[in-house]
Amino acid sequence: MMLNDFDGLLHAAGQQAEPQRLLFVFARADLPESPTSDQHDRHASGEGGTLSPVLCVDKAPHEVTSFAALAAESGNTGMNWDVLFVAAMDGRAGFAPSSDEAARPLQLMVNAINDGQISRFAAFGRDGNPIQFY
Template identity: 35%
Template sequence: MNIEHFDDLLRAARAQAQPQCLLLVFVQVELPEGSSEAERADFEAGQGGAMVPVMCVDLAPDGVAGFEQLRAEADGRGAAWAMVLAGALGGQGGQAPDDAQVSGALDRLVQRVQMGDIDGLVPFNRAGEALSLSAR
């Protein structure tokens, strides 16, 4: 399945044989201290920057109707965010991952994002559209 919108991810997660838990890290994009003039110019043109996690949540795919609901709930928590990075944690034996597994996975995911490692995650903008991010 091609993931072009967050709602595509929800459908894919719901279709899995084992229960899924979506792991979401909401980030703001900032210009790091000590950036060069070229990096500043790129940032002002909407390119580059560092992803700074501002909120993370786990979500059962059936726990949200779609991206509009997710965005409204995220905005209601008061943290300004520019994009959300999504991953998934699959259950086993028909059981969803337990709280300890989810908590540990979220902690590791936030650490990865802080280090700039987003391999395997799907980034979405505030409209729920999947983004293609490239490293320079």
């Protein structure tokens, strides 16, 4: 599914046959160890680098009113981030997954981002606009 904005993701989560639990991983864009001058230049222009998860949380879709609200809440942690990755978990028999059930998938999501396996997640920049990685 192509997302035009974060609100579209929230709307899509609310339209699923089973209740959803949203998984959020906030990541910071860093330079790799011993970066080249080209890597410095690309990073300075907002390209390249490595993504390091710095914060993660799970929420029911109704607990997230907007991207701005989620970003403001993340600001309360003092953690700086550049990219928000999002995944969803399906509920069963009309019941949404609990936070306890989301803990393992959230950790697997963090591991996948650390390994550079990000294509299966929706991604948004600090401005709330979708990001596509090439």
